[in-house]
Amino acid sequence: MVYIVNREEIWYIGGVIKAIPNLKLFLLLIFLSLVIFLTDSIHLLDFFKRGAFYLTNPISFGLYSTNQQIKRQFNFIFEARLAARENKALKEQMGDLLSENALLRKKLAETEALVAQEQYLDPKIYNLIPARPIGLSRNLRIDKGESSSIKIGQVVVFKDNFIGKVVEISAQAANIRLLSDPDSKVAAFSQGLSGKARGVLVGQFGTDFLFDKILHEEQVKAGDLVYSEGTESYLPRGLILGRVKEVMERENEIFKQAKVEPVFSLRDLELIFVIGE
Amino acid sequence: MKTLIIILIIVSFLQTTIWPLDLVLVILISRAYLKAQKSNLFLAFFLGLLISHLTLLPLGVKSSVYLALVQIIQTLSKSRLSGHPLLIVPLTFILILADSGLSLAVWASIVSLPIFYSLKMWEERFIPTKEIKLRI
Numbered sequence: 001m002v003y004i005v006n007r008e009e010i011w012y013i014g015g016v017i018k019a020i021p022n023l024k025l026f027l028l029l030i031f032l033s034l035v036i037f038l039t040d041s042i043h044l045l046d047f048f049k050r051g052a053f054y055l056t057n058p059i060s061f062g063l064y065s066t067n068q069q070i071k072r073q074f075n076f077i078f079e080a081r082l083a084a085r086e087n088k089a090l091k092e093q094m095g096d097l098l099s100e101n102a103l104l105r106k107k108l109a110e111t112e113a114l115v116a117q118e119q120y121l122d123p124k125i126y127n128l129i130p131a132r133p134i135g136l137s138r139n140l141r142i143d144k145g146e147s148s149s150i151k152i153g154q155v156v157v158f159k160d161n162f163i164g165k166v167v168e169i170s171a172q173a174a175n176i177r178l179l180s181d182p183d184s185k186v187a188a189f190s191q192g193l194s195g196k197a198r199g200v201l202v203g204q205f206g207t208d209f210l211f212d213k214i215l216h217e218e219q220v221k222a223g224d225l226v227y228s229e230g231t232e233s234y235l236p237r238g239l240i241l242g243r244v245k246e247v248m249e250r251e252n253e254i255f256k257q258a259k260v261e262p263v264f265s266l267r268d269l270e271l272i273f274v275i276g277e
Numbered sequence: 278m279k280t281l282i283i284i285l286i287i288v289s290f291l292q293t294t295i296w297p298l299d300l301v302l303v304i305l306i307s308r309a310y311l312k313a314q315k316s317n318l319f320l321a322f323f324l325g326l327l328i329s330h331l332t333l334l335p336l337g338v339k340s341s342v343y344l345a346l347v348q349i350i351q352t353l354s355k356s357r358l359s360g361h362p363l364l365i366v367p368l369t370f371i372l373i374l375a376d377s378g379l380s381l382a383v384w385a386s387i388v389s390l391p392i393f394y395s396l397k398m399w400e401e402r403f404i405p406t407k408e409i410k411l412r413i
Contacts, residue, residue, distance in 0.1 A: 021313045021355060026348045029322045030341060036326070037337030045336060052330055056290075060331065063294045 106270070113158075113271040120160035126236075127276040131156075131174075133269055139175040140164060140266060144274065147171050153234050155275045161263060162186070162228055162239040163272055174274075179209050179241060179262070187229035188241050190258070195219030201226060201241050201260060209242060211258040220247055226260050236275070278316065278404075281308075285324055293331040299377050300392075301328060302343060303369055303385050306350050307393040310365050311400060313351040321347040346372045365393045 020026075039045055114130060121128060129148055135141035144150055146169055156163040156176045164184070168175035177184055184203035188211060189196055197218035202210045214220055224244045230237025242260040249256040288300045301324050309317045325340030332339075350368065369389035374382035 020348070021351050022315050022318055022348075025315055025318050026344060029318055029344050033322065033325070033337040033340040033344065035337075036340070037335055040336040049330065049336070056331060059290055060294050063290055067295045 109270040128273040190224040192224030309350040
């Protein structure tokens with residue numbers, strides 16, 4: 001079978017070939033590419049490729065390592081921002097935890113005080129109402145009042161120590177007259193190895209109290225503890241009032257006196273107790 | 278031309294080490310679309326060899342691909358459609374899709390237009406041609 005090409009067809013093919021620019025060069029380069037591909041496939045160009053790698057590898061490595069360094073820098077900035085945010089959040093959390101910790105410690109101290117109190121005054125006998133000190137001037141102010149069934153004249157204690165008695169009261173607070181108040185007078189006795197002495201404990205301005213009206217024949221020495229006599233209606237017998245600091249004895253006076261100091265500091269108290277009805 | 282060759286060599290190293298987008302092909306496509314010249318075929322051939330070498334492909338593979346794609350673009354640039362510059366975007370997309378894949382084709386089509394206009398401005402403003410003559 002013979003296919004005869006007429007003139008019109010030749011003209012059309014020629015037109016198509018003309019429409020493709022640089023066709024000869026294109027075909028030549030394609031041919032060259034194929035030759036290089038085949039030559040490379042049978043490893044004839046390995047020597048030249050190894051030589052070229054000596055030139056291109058350092059450039060590629062340099063670019064790659066530069067890129068990694070830049071990425072690390074950006075990553076550092078990003079991580080620094082993230083760390084700053086985390087730091088802020090952690091600080092807030094730490095603040096919350098610290099305040100929670102402080103609250104727990106306060107509650108623990110109160111619970112310990114409550115447990116310790118029960119060892120000294122039997123809660124079955126005494127109705128102990130716990131209260132927190134909220135202020136100290138001439139009187140000690142506590143955070144419980146009439147709403148907690150506290151009344152004027154009730155005794156306030158800490159463990160088996162007498163602190164004072166309620167003299168003023170409102171719904172949510174009460175004022176306690178302390179032993180150091182000049183208006184305070186409590187019948188007391190001292191007990192030591194040398195013997196026992198009776199008298200009246202009178203408040204004075206300052207931290208010390210005066211143990212007065214002690215008979216000369218009664219024995220009292222520095223270091224003896226002073227207890228409540230319990231002759232007042234409101235006050236139980238045997239509560240510790242203080243410790244004898246100094247005995248003042250004069251021959252020409254009927255009674256002798258002693259300076260008494262408290263056995264604890266009021267400022268250290270977390271929780272005190274009102275002996276209710 | 279020297280500047281373009283240097284830029285293309287730098288871009289070849291960049292695309293084989295940092296960013297896998299075939300920027301060399303995008304530049305070649307843009308230039309072939311702008312001007313159908315023999316130099317485009319030479320550039321496609323030699324840069325194809327360089328990129329085959331850098332990407333550890335058998336030599337000649339990328340050259341054949343680049344040559345074919347540049348030739349297609351040069352042929353299309355002679356047609357009436359080539360008057361519209363925005364045609365470079367779909368053309369780049371289709372040709373890179375055939376060569377590299379969808380995600381890289383999308384990126385390539387995005388960068389093709391700025392590259393095309395940068396090349397156009399460069400060729401028009403900074404490359405002297407025979408048509409431009411000083412009036413004395």
